[in-house]
Amino acid sequence: MLAVICDDRAADREILLGFCARYAKEKHLPIANLEFENAGALLNSREARSADVMFLDIYMDGALGVDAARILRGKGYRGALVFITTSTEHYADGFDVEAAHYLLKPVSWDAFCEAMRRVQNRMQITTRRVRVIVGRDEVDIDVSGIKYIEVYGHKTVLHTIKGELAVNQSLSALEKALGGDPFLRCYRYFIVNMDFVKRLNKDGLLMQDGREIPLSRDGRAALKSRYMAYVFARMEE
Incomplete structure (x- = not known):
């Protein structure tokens, strides 16, 4: 596991380094x-982008x-993403970027362990993969990187964080393979990953x-209810 610690106070970084060890x-x-020691240095690091978890003050x-x-x-x-803070003021902002947890300063060992438990649970979810057929090849795709799937013409296209990928499977077959939340069949031609809904x-x-992306007229109220239930469940976590 690679853990990034970004904090402008050396003493606070030392505490987290000790907890990690x-x-x-x-x-x-x-x-x-x-x-x-600052957000600018973090954003300029290519190596940091491969981190499994980032502890951000x-x-x-600066930023x-x-x-x-x-x-x-x-x-x-x-x-x-785990935020470290002295205040709960930015909790709503953390939800927008899918924060796994918050740690209030001074950070305790028990609180750190709870954050790591949530991080490890998230890692187990985000490493789930689905097998798709691209041309004549079978390819395993990380489901957490799929933003939405659509059918247009005779193509089924996965829109992922790495770009578009045309596959030789029906939307119904992919819906079954993805197995429910966070994926929602919201329209005849679309499946969305609710984690990417703004x-x-x-x-x-x-x-x-x-x-x-449109919601089907038939069952629109039920689709909205399912999305809101998913959002509230994430907030409770």
Whole structure:
């Protein structure tokens, strides 16, 4: 596991580094660390983008941790984000970038362990893969990177964080393979990953990339209810 620690206070970084080392020893889990003292240095690091978890201080000189998180998500980072803060003021911002947890300073060992438990649970979910057929080949795709799937013409196209991928499977077959939440068959020609929905509109779902995907007229109320139930379940987690 690669853990990034970004905090402008050296003493706070040292505490988290110590907790990482202790957790690695007790759980028999190798953990490598990268340290950054500001968001700018973090955003300029290519190596950091492969991290499994980032511990981001919200209040730093320069860019805030939540601002850095938005930029990272915009560039396709899908790892876990854990915010470190002295206030609950930015909790709503954390939801927007799918924060796994918050740690209030001074960070305790028990709170750190709870954050790592959530991170590991998230890693198990986000590494789930689905097998698709591309031409004559079978390819395993990380389901967490699928934003939405659509059918147009005679093509089934996966829109992923890495680009578009045309596959030789029906939407119904993919719906079955994906197995429910966070995937929602919202229209005859679309399946959306609800983790990539920015907002629920009157007649559709606005995706984070700006695409608006319609909701089926038949069962629209039920689709809206299912989406809202998923959102509230995430908030409770």
